[in-house]
Amino acid sequence: MSYAFCSTEITGRVLTVTINRPESMNALHPPANAELAEVFDAFAANPDLWVAIITGAGDRAFSAGNDLKYQASGGKMYVPESGFAGLTSRFDLTKPVIAAVNGIAMGGGFEIALACDLIIASDNAVFALPEPKVGLAALAGGLHRLPRQIGQKQAMGMILTGRHVGAEEGKALGFVNEVTPQADLLTRAHAWADMIVACSPTSIRASKEAVYRGLDEPTLEAAYRGQSKYGEINAMFKSPNLIEGPMAFAQKRKPQWTG
Structure with a gap:
């Protein structure tokens, strides 16, 4: 099946989903969110697929989050029931999902990664929840997942400032599993997926x-x-x-x- 805003690839038991809006730093608008929701609905229902990897096209961004330009232009804003990228409100998915974060993961992009079970980050990855700087709040799960994953004080330090955190600091804080050179990112993400697939x-x-x-x-x-x-x-x-x-x-x- 062809998609307008993402691409998919199956390797054995592993589904790789690539957000494909590099001209917008892989920011997501409602049509892209709806498309990704369909992709992860299909993944959840397919007994032959055991693990998913989500990443972003290009070498600049995993996802810059919500497409503010689309919102500012008056585009109708809505989110599918399963949430941002079809993941942030999907609480019944028991198959593992790995975020392969290349470059920027801001706002909703970071929230997508936090909704995944593992985060493999390129050495140029940058994470933040900067919503308060544009009059918003990280309501796609970031305000709840980040404190649960790294503790209240460290999370509040990021949430209340919107500060940028690099890959190595993300690993030290505990929300990144591995930092790798960008050229090796998908190879390492697939290595983790293969270790999972080797298990029952x-x-x-x-x-x-x-x-x-x-x-x-x-x-x-x-x-x-x-x-x-x-x-x-x-x-x-x-x-x-x-x-x-x-x-x-x-x-x-x-x-x-x-x-």
Whole structure:
């Protein structure tokens, strides 16, 4: 399927989604958001795809966030139910998503990355939530995800100033998993995806669901006792992978996972 504002590529079990508006620093307007929502709807529904990577076209920006020029021109503003880029309000996706951040990730661009499970950043990546500087606020999840991921004081230091944070500082703060030369960015993102694909997909989805739902529980004990009720946990115990994994280990071969 062809798209106007993004491109997709499938490599084995991995879907790579590239935001394709380099002339606008990959900023997103409503038609682009709607398109990306369709892409991630299809990813969620496809049993043959286990991991997604999202990145931006060109070497200047992952995404500069909301397309302010489109907004200023009077373009009708709306966001799909699944949120900015079809990701920031998608709370039921148990398949992993990796952000491969090349260059600028500002505002909604940073919020897209924060909505992903891993962030692999090029060494020229820059992150910020600068919305207060233009009379807005980071309401696509940034105000909630960033404190949960790096702690309240560090997050408030970014949120209340809109300051720019480079890739290495992002790694030190804890929201970046790896910093790599820009030329190697997608190679490294695919290396992480391949490590995930080597694991049982049912175990990966169960783990992701348990982590995120557990973080919303009031106590560690509540999270521990509640996980037995999670859908992906129950699916893992019913999956053929539960037998295949130990059998492959005993037979000293690679497991043949099913999705």
